[in-house]
Amino acid sequence: MKKELTKETAGTARLIKEHGHLARDLDHVRDPITGKMPVLLYQARRGRAGARVWGVCWRFALAALLFLTFVPFLFMLITSLKDTHQFYHTFWTPAWPPTWDNYARAFGELHRCILNSILVTALSVSGILIFSVISGFLFARYVFPGRELIYYGMLAMMMVPSVLMLIPQFVWVQRLGLLDTYAVMILPYMAGGQVLGMYLLRSFFSQIDKNLFEAAEIDGGGLFRQLWHVALPLSRPILGVVAIMSALGVWNSFLWPLVTTSSEDVMVLTVGMLRYTQRQMYQYGPMFAGYTISAIPLASLFAIFTRAFMKGVTSGALKA
């Protein structure tokens, strides 16, 4: 009996010695939702020279990939501060003195488009969120006649490529007299964008513990109380995902505003950038200053919400 125990202890000691890194790392495991990974491996093989060279190699490859990803954008930043002479004489490196005037000029031409884009995106995303929260909640929480039919009827529209509908949609909004208004962008974006949001929110809401809703119900809370006080507080990350995905889609949309708007009053940034580029023939400094300015709105949003964004996209909600 005693001998056996010792044997067992010895075995455990050997295990700990060989896989000690496992036990140690287990202490460090943090929430997988925040992206904290279970780092278990490599420590055992750390001593081997081959493994070490390999480790250096792929870390270098990662750094190189990151750098190459940024080359066009670094070039954009550097060139945006040059005048024409500097552009042709110091091509790769930053030039002195910086031509801040490029930015003043670009901003003067683009500020209207930026405001339009912000307005269109904000209104569309709010609409998408309201629509998808309501329909997602109804589909997840209640049983009613025709539920499946309506649900799959809405979902089916996710499969139809936007390109297919481009022409009839254009003719249709033309007939509705919407061309060259904000509505011609906002209303279709709301209609199309709500589907993905509804889908994601329905599956999230239906995973919330039913007892929470039933408790609210016993307290006399109706549909809206349950939605507002139970469902929404629990679903902030997924709401963030829906908001980000739809905001990116709306902000980047190009072909639809290109064909449906023509006046400067409602022109959004993407179309504005095309017109702006066409105007800047061979004026690369102001051109790249304009490109940089076009990134500022999303860049500032991202700077504020970095943590939330990274958490939302890494939460594992996005999968097929």
Place this chain on the structure above:
Amino acid sequence: MNLTPPPESLSGPARRKAGQPKTAVIYGLLAIPVLFLVIFNYIPAFSALYHAFTQWDPGKPAVWIGLDNFRVLAHDPIFRQSLYNLLKLGIFIFSVNLLVPFAVAEMIYHLRSERWSYLARVLLVIPMVVPGVVVYMIWAFVYMDCGPLTAFLEAMRLQDWIYGWLSHPKTALWAVAFVGFPFAYGFNVLIYYAGLANIPLSILEAAEVDGMGALGRILRIHIPLIVSQIKLLVVVTMIGVVNGFESIYILTKDGGPGYETMVPGLYMFLNGFSFGRMGYASAIGLLMLALLLAFTFLINRYVRAEDYEAGA
């Protein structure tokens, strides 16, 4: 999230609960979103379906011509070239959009320092703040005669390699394909990474105890357990490939030189908005839809996500 009971199946038995609001209230709330969808998606979609079988010129009523559009389409050399281009472009984009981000996600996943891993992920996301159209414009500049690529090759003394990349028939399609190099798209990387980070620790421990090597771990544990993420990216990439001609519209405008960079989406766009052949354009759109549906169906039929204990 893992501890909550599984979602009630949509097709489960219909049980109306006592505290449920009146059906009329539910219908009333659903009416507005559904109405939006009907007006802005269903009507145009069915209109596209109908007009694929008509001759439809701007400002004139459409005339039913049966399958004539498709007959013309079958013998249209430009359309055939556009399909061929799409195939070439699609295979390339598919491989790099799925493989490079996967490799990058694996590398980031294996970084031992949480701080560095987070930094790498944030860095990869930052390019997303630049509007897509502007990224294409920057790349159009990269390929210009006075652009960085030419300057770089001159500096390397490789003058023979310099082309008018976007205007030379041999290079135009590849110039379009290489937009976004090195293809480490932050969004795709994050999706993969989310899948990897959600793999339960117990499975990785088991593999570790079994003495599985790095390659075996990636092939036999990581990939099978992130199939649902891979599926999402496959579908998203496919939709992007078939739908996406914005980059070509910005880079070569009309699918030139000749029809070297023409793709079906752009051909449809040009037919509808430049040539005034909206019925023909609708027929092209319908074929593209059929292509997408067939592909999505195959993916869903043959690629299944494996379940593992912890769910997620």
